[in-house]
Amino acid sequence: MTEYGRGPGSEPWHPEDPQYGDQGWTGHEAQQGQMPYAGDPQQYQQEPQLPYPQQQYAQQPQYVQQPGQYQQGQQGQQSQYPQAQQYPDQYPQAQQYPQQQHPQQHQETYGGQGQVWDTGQVHYAGVPQAADPYAGADPYAQQQTSGYPGETPDLYGTPEAFPPPRPPGRRHLEPEEQWQEEAARTDEPADSFPAGGGGDDGDEGDDGGRGGRRSGRSGGKPKKRSGTACLIAAVVIVGVVGGGGYYGYDYLKAKFGAAEDFAGSGVDEAVDVEIPKGAGLGQMGRILKDAGVVASAQAFVDAAGNNPKGKSIQPGIYPLKKKMSAASVVEVMTDPSKLHVITIAEGMRNATVYAAIDRKLEKPEGTTKDIAFREAKNLGLPAWANNDPKIMDPLEGFLYPMRYDLTKDSTPESLLKQMVKNATDKYTELGVEGKAKELGLENPLQVITVASLVNAEGKNHDDFRKMSEVVYNRLKKTNDVTNRKLQFDSTYNYAKGQNEINFNLTEAKAFVHPYNTHNVTGLPPGPIGNPGLDALTATLNPDHGGWMFFVSVDGNKTTFTKTYEEHLKLVAEFQERQKQKNGG
Structure with a gap:
């Protein structure tokens, strides 16, 4: 059992709907009670028009009223309705409105269990009930309202209103059944496809004066779906399926197919590729692919795995060519002599360093040595260097041993400055000046x-x-x-x-x-x-x-x-x- 007197099944509702919740649907037309219009509400006992024997609508009266008897034949049974005294002289207009809808809750026996249903229907006192003026009408249709002063407004009669509640047994119709129901009410073919979002056409005379509202839908006849919308939907579906297939094929090819690779030792277009420190084979492959050297990173990874020296590739700058096979790239990168760097070993003399720079930068022999002797004062030596005129080489001891990567912008002078700076920084770090006297x-x-x-x-x-x-x-x-x-x-x-x-x-x-x-x-x-x-x-x-x-x-x-x-x-x-x- 849910709140607000709702039935065994769930029903969507909205808190801003003034009449949300169940409205007393029982699968049969609810018997309408009466209320004295004299301003004194009275609760009464009522028996609904149901095929079940003597189901009682029991309520306790709140005020003492003059009882009146009213008999009505209904399905072969007599029902007693305690009714308040009539006041025709005080409210003469009440007799002009045989029935008026006002929200009221009463108890009824539904399916053998007591439940509370808010019917939304009351009567005004003084109205004779000799015959039911709505007998045979659609029990779920909204009643036509009149302009009686002070009456409760029709909360479902505006385009902005929430749709009226549906009976418990018909709250969750399948779409096909719902279309058939709407088609039967509007005399349209059952196979018409309902168009969503239609507006209210204001036709209050349709469907037995129900204010032009059909099962919570506003507007007139359902619109048919245009061919353009179907075409767009088909194009979207084809695009999604096609895109998924393409990426699926690309994934399977990359996962299980042979990696794309070039053949040969490359074209006649040189390129220097720098491999940073700490780079793995995968990162190396991506760098080489971006430089146009290999066709795919995976091809390089595979070739390095097949080479016994593949895992010993060192960081540095390598002179390579574009469109090389992955195997030829690995051969170059595993040969230390091919590495585009200069490595100064511990204890190496300057004469050996000068020759290496000339060779790597393709300079004439003696070029770097001449720059070292000529520009010694401009290469960053500390003030305490060269304090003896008998020194054979002003830079001896100041070309710090380590590896130096070469780029296309490297020159003998730039390399010498970098080496001197590294040596000077290291000597300062070790505190050489302060240690001399000790x-x-x-x-x-x-x-x-x-x-x-x-x-x-x-x-x-x-x-x-x-x-x-x-x-x-x-x-x-x-x-x-x-x-x-x-x-x-x-x-x-x-x-x-x-x-x-x-x-x-x-x-x-x-x-x-x-x-x-x-x-x-x-x-x-x-x-x-x-x-x-x-x-x-x-x-x-x-x-x-x-x-x-x-x-x-x-x-x-x-x-x-x-x-x-x-x-x-x-x-x-x-x-x-x-x-x-x-x-x-």
């Missing part, structure tokens, strides 16, 4: 010089820390073993522009050069290479083990000693090994 050095440049020697002679971080201890111990004024000579082979090789392990020690000692520590005391005028981070940190934090000598007997492991006697034994072992290696 380490017993004269200036920050000597810190970089020591780091370059450590990087050139050592092989790993542990070696670097012991190697820096060797340097600091040999530089001490109390060193009477080497007399403050470092005697590093790397300095001799730098002065000679070579990288030889086996050279004549006598010749090395006789070779006079500011950088040859076999001949001169102390540090060379400047760095002999570009130290990496490990060598820098080891220089700033030496081992303090008291090491004075070192030698690599097998060329792999460096052995450190504190005394000269231990060192001589290792040197003899090293020389014997070298003779056996050379077949002597």
Whole structure:
């Protein structure tokens, strides 16, 4: 059971409808009660005209009235209606209105159960009820209203009104049944298709004077659907189905079909493609596809998966061609020499860096070196650099080791500036200027010089820390073993522009050069290479083990000693090994 006296089934309603809820539909015409017009409402007992025996409409009177008897034959049964006393003289006009609709609720027995139905119908006192003037009329039709002063207005008689309620048994008609019902009322063929949203034509004489309203619909005859609307609907349906089919086919093709790919090594149109750091194969494939290098990202992913080196592709700039097969692209990108970058290794000399820049930028040999010497003061060196006129290369030690990506706008000067900036920033971060005095050095440049020697002679971080201890111990004024000579082979090789392990020690000692520590005391005028981070940190934090000598007997492991006697034994072992290696 729902609220407001609604029946077993649900019925849509709207809170702004002044007469929402059920209106007393029972499947039969509701018997209308009477109300004295004298202003005293009275509730009464009434028996409806139903085929059920003695169903009672019981209500308790609110005021004491003079009872009157009224008998009416109805379906072979006698009904008693207690009725108020008539007042014809006081309200003479009441007899002109045999029936007037006013909302009133009364109780009735429906289907054996007591329910409340708001019929919306009352009577005025003094109206004889000898015969029902609406017998045989449509029980669900709205009654024609009259212009009696003070009457309740017809709330369903305007175009803006809500549709009148339907009987409980006919609230949820199927569309086809509803069209047939409307067609029967308007004498139209049952197969007419109702057009929605019709307006009220104001024909109050239609359908037995029901105000031109048919089953909650306003307007006249239903409009037929135009052919244009059907055509538009068909086009929309075809478009939706066709679009879905296209995307479905494209999805299946991408999911299960072979990825689109070009053939060959590409056309004669070069393009530089930059792969960012952290990019996966999928992102690489999309970048290559956007650049026109590969036909699809999936083709590149598949080719990289089939190549043993496919997962080792490094970020950087690659010189490629457009419309290359995915396999040929992977071959190029897995070859480090094809990568459009310059990688400066830890300890690399400037001469090697200059040659690499010329080669990568396709410049004549010596171009970058000339710019470095000519524009040294304009490349961003710190103020404490180049403090010795005997320095062989003003930028030595200031081309920071790392990888530098090349673009079409890269020039020797732009690369040198970037390298110097990186080195200067790193030295500032490590606090090189403040550490120089603590380490017993004269200036920050000597810190970089020591780091370059450590990087050139050592092989790993542990070696670097012991190697820096060797340097600091040999530089001490109390060193009477080497007399403050470092005697590093790397300095001799730098002065000679070579990288030889086996050279004549006598010749090395006789070779006079500011950088040859076999001949001169102390540090060379400047760095002999570009130290990496490990060598820098080891220089700033030496081992303090008291090491004075070192030698690599097998060329792999460096052995450190504190005394000269231990060192001589290792040197003899090293020389014997070298003779056996050379077949002597």
